[in-house]
Amino acid sequence: MEKRRADIIADALEERIFNGTYADGDRLDEVRLSEHFGVSRTPLREALQRLARSQLVELVPRRGAFVRQPGPVELMEMFEVMAEVEAVCGRLAAKRISDTALADLHDANHKCQIAVDAQEPDLYYAENERFHKIIYREAGNGFLETETCNLHRRLQPYRRQQLRLRGRMAQSLAEHKAILTALEQGDSEAAANALRGHVAIQGEKFHSLMATLKNAAE
Amino acid sequence: MEKRRADIIADALEERIFNGTYADGDRLDEVRLSEHFGVSRTPLREALQRLARSQLVELVPRRGAFVRQPGPVELMEMFEVMAEVEAVCGRLAAKRISDTALADLHDANHKCQIAVDAQEPDLYYAENERFHKIIYREAGNGFLETETCNLHRRLQPYRRQQLRLRGRMAQSLAEHKAILTALEQGDSEAAANALRGHVAIQGEKFHSLMATLKNAAE
DNA sequence: GGATGGGTCAATGTATACAAGAAGGTTGAC
DNA sequence: GTCAACCTTCTTGTATACATTGACCCATCC
Known part of the structure; x- marks a missing residue:
């Protein structure tokens, strides 16, 4: 099935916004963009509405x-909410997670370890994403999973940046292990707290990263 | 400022969907609806996209x-997520809530008590809504507040139904008082647990209500 | 007689044309 | 010289016309 042009355009624009091609406050001219994409204003307007969503x-x-x-x-x-939402996923997953999912989490962590040893942030990021996605799914609540993935996606570019900080990958992996242990023991509160802390730290790291960049710019 | 027709149509359609005018699976014919609303297909399509959102x-x-x-x-x-999200609001609000907000909560509960005594579900519902909205706001996280209100709104028609169950209003008020006590004491965990239980019960009540309706229909 | 393929039809997706409103510039008056 | 009002122009919102595609039906073949 061929995708609709509005979707293609929305994805392209979304990518540009994430990439920083468009800065905050930039006006997206309908005619200019429609000419750029070679379509009329109608699908472009639909794409804009999807982005507004x-x-x-x-x-x-x-x-x-x-x-x-x-x-x-x-x-x-958003990071605070993400931390709390992930904590909720952990709380529910601790009671509902399957053995195969636990094995998958172990596998993801193992690959994360390899990434840490090799100092490959991209590989770490991929397996980290898999780790979290598994927990979202094992919370056993489709609605929660969808909403969590949406928020995860919105924070993705910011989450990624802070992996470059020295020692963050190793620290993150240690936190992953604590989360996994709590899940294996079916300890809802421990899993929730571990996940909350894990994501909250990301927010704090991001905050310091922002401050660093801001100071450097001044 | 005059609202755009797409918004007006979206609101009207949303109302109809909530009212049950349109059943699950009904196809919304663009031309038929555009004739009905006296507009062309363009704004109607925009309205549909807003509903799809x-x-x-x-x-x-x-x-x-x-x-x-x-x-x-x-x-x-959705009720499970609502319960967890409200719990998060309670957790954060316990640390951040202002004295004036606490007074407002007391006031809302007082009016709820009047509603219980008078057996007026509509009044109770209004003050109950105010009670919860205050907590959303006092969580001190605008993003969380917005998202919570969105979910609250989607569950509104279902939430409302279960107030008709015998004794539910009085029980609900008792739970409100427990929540308020936890907030006053700044006890995050107690507030979170009280709110989670309060909303989770609504889900359960709704579930039993559904089952009753289903059995009655068979 | 049943199944498959082609054709027709209807509805969605897209383009373009038109209308209405807002922003900015220019001109006139005080 | 400055402020305000009007006009022009550009952009968005809406309507309509066209294209494309999926569905349904009938006919033909096996």
Whole structure:
């Protein structure tokens, strides 16, 4: 089945917003973009609405579409929510996780270890993602899984950056192991706390990263 | 500022879906609806996309828009998530809530007590909503507040039904008081647990209500 | 008689044309 | 000289026309 052009365009624009090609507040001109993509304004407008749905652009009536990059405050808020949501996933997963899923988590952690040893952030990131996705799924709540994945996706570019910090990969892996232990023991509270801390640290690391970048710019 | 027609139509359709005018699986014919609302297909399609964003309709490419009422399983999942999300709000609010907000909560509970005494579910519902909304806000996380309100809104019609069950209003108020006590004491865990239980019970009540209706229909 | 293939039809996806509103510039008056 | 109002222009919102595709039905072949 061929995808609709609106979806293709929305994906392309989303990529550009994440990439930083478009800065916060930039206006997305409908005619310019439609010419660029070689389509009419109709599918492009649909794409913009899809982006507005994800809060990536703001649609001001009669004014146009404006890129809306989350500011530092909103990002911290999102990280806090992500930490709490992951804690919820952990709480539920501790009671519901299957043995095969536990084996998968062990496997993901093993590959993460390899990534740490080889100092390969990209590999670590991929297996880290798998680790978390497994927990989302094993929470046994499809609605929760979908919403969590959506938020995870929105924070993805920021989550990725902080892996470059020295020693963060090894620390992250240690946290993964604690999470896995709690899940294996079926300890809901421990799993929730471990996951909350794991993600909250990411937010803090990101915050310090932001501060560093800001200071460097001044 | 005049609202865009797409928004007006989206609201109208949303209302109909909630009202049960449209059943699950109903196809929303673009031309028929556009004639009904006296607009062209363009704003109507935008309205459908806005509904698809809220998961109220499913947009199948080349097939059309179909009403997508959540089934019993998905509803239970949503109630479970609502319970956990409210618990998160309670956890954060316990540390951050202001004195004026605590006073507002007392006031809301007082009005709820009046509603219980007078056996007025509508009044109770209004003050109950205020009670919960205050907690969402006092969690001190704008992103969390927005997302929580969205989910709250989606569950609103189902939440409302179960207030009709005998004795539920009084029980609900007792739970409110426990929540308020935990918040006043700044006890995060107690607040989280109280709120989780409070909402989870709503899900269970709703479940039994569903079962009753289903049995009555057979 | 059943199944498969082609054709027709209807509905969605896309393009374009038109209307309405907002922003900015220019001109006139005080 | 400055402020305000009007006009122009550009952009968004809406309507309509066209294209494309999926579904259904009938006919023909096995």
